[in-house]
Amino acid sequence: MNGWGRLVKIAADVGLGVVFAAVLVFEAVRVAASWGGNYWQFNLAAGAVVCVIAVLRRRDRARAAVAGLTVAAVAVLVARSAQLPSQPGPAMALALSVLVAAAIRTLPPRPATVVAAAGLAVAAGSLLTVHGPSSLSLVVTVNGVGWSAAVATGLLRRLRGTRRQAILEKVRRDERLELARELHDVVAHHITGVVLQTQAARITHRKHPEQLEGSLTDIESAGSDALAAMRRVVGLLRDTDDAAPGSPGPEQLGDLVERFTRHGPPVSLQLPERKSVWPPEVISTVYRVVQESLTNVSRHAPHARSVTVCVGEDHERVTVGVVDDGPPAPTRHRGGYGLVGLRERVEALDGTFSAGPRPGTGWSVRATLPVPARTRR
Known part of the structure; x- marks a missing residue:
């Protein structure tokens, strides 16, 4: 987990603890006023135990839910036998809601169902x-x-997480298919040219042996073009997994830009001034946006003279933009599966995505991704 995410969760748990404490005090005052005596003490103790378990639930949600429900069940039995105030009280009921919701959201279906039934x-x-x-x-x-x-709440958050995971899996499949199509097109085009020129060289050798040297030079040139094209595609699209390589943060984009510059136009990379730590899914998506955009420049704008990659951060948003100055051409179209996959990936993270030609010349890709709110000093 990144540092900001950990701080956000700690702040949320502290806030939840404050709410629990306020409800416990309010409940104890009400019980003391209506029942008198020391009846409020059991109510306060039982509620406080379940509230503490709820605050510490992140360590093990299954055990926390079982422990909280067990304490609540015991409190019900004690209150029944000793004629104590009704249990669970408001504070305990609130804590049980947090435990049950967390279990339903994160546990496998069967344990989640058991916890929900026990809560009922x-x-x-x-x-x-x-x-x-x-x-x-x-x-x-x-x-x-x-x-x-x-x-x-637990079901809604569970369904949302499942939907997001399904979209990301679809994006991964589409990216693999796009890579397969791209490699096939490159190989088919260039290797077909090599084969045709080899066949022509055989004919030339029989009729005009003195021209064989020129034919072999053409075959060598075609082979070099095929190798360069393959390197561009593989260099930009290779990855061992979905996450961007390197340490957390935008710095690993430098390696991607360097690989692209070896075979393409120069790239100007602009990163945030201060080093930031973002959630892994944001890092991966920023990397993919730049990767797919540079791949499109290589495929559709080989005559571009420069490319600008700008990654910025503004409060709770990360913005990534890729702009090139490639000349307009009738065949320049970038509405394929790569951009569709990027759009789905960005929108799955509640972000926005746009891509299209710039006024006059060039192409622009822009994505905005939300990041967790940060604690300000």
Whole structure:
């Protein structure tokens, strides 16, 4: 996990702890006012235990959910046998909602279903501790709404994560297919030329042996062109996995630009002044946008004189733009699967994407990606 993501989660847990503390104090005051005596002490202790478990849930969501639900079930039984205030109280119900939602969002389907069912059982079991019609109404409302909100929130976040993963998998498949098509086109075009020139050289050798040297020179040139084209494609598109190589941050883009410059126009790379640490999915997507854009320059704008790659950061957004000055041509079209895959990838991360010709000459690709909010000093 990157540093900013860790800080955001710590801040969220601290905020949740503050909310729990406020609800616990409010609940203890209400119980002391309505029941008198020391009844509030058990209520406060049981609720505090479950709240602490909820704050620490990230260490092991399955065990945290089991522990919280177990404490809540025991509290219900104790309250029933000792005629104590109804359990789970508001603070405990809120903590159970957090635990159940986290479990449903992250655990495999079967354990998540078990946790959801156990949460419903605890919510229903709270009916055993009611002490009158007004208490019944409050218990049903607090625990019913809490459980329903937990299930709905957990399922929505789970479905969103599943959808995002499915889109990313589709993008990966499309990128592999595009690479296969690109390699096939390059090989077919150049190797066909080599074969035709070799056949012509055989005919020339029989009729005009003195011209064989020129034919062999043409074959050598065609072979060199094929090798250079293959190197451009493989050099830009090779990757061992989906993530961009190198250390976290935008610095690894320098290697990509250097590989491209060896066989293409010079590239001006502009990066943020200060070193930033972004989530892995943002790093990977920024890398892919630049990679696909440079590949398109190599394929569709071989006569471009310069390319500018600009990566910027503004508060909670990362912006990446790639611009070239290639001359307009009737055959220059970049609406293939690569850009479609980039658009899907960027939008899966709640970003925006645009690509198209610039006024007059050249082509522009631009993507904006949100990053977690940062703690300001």
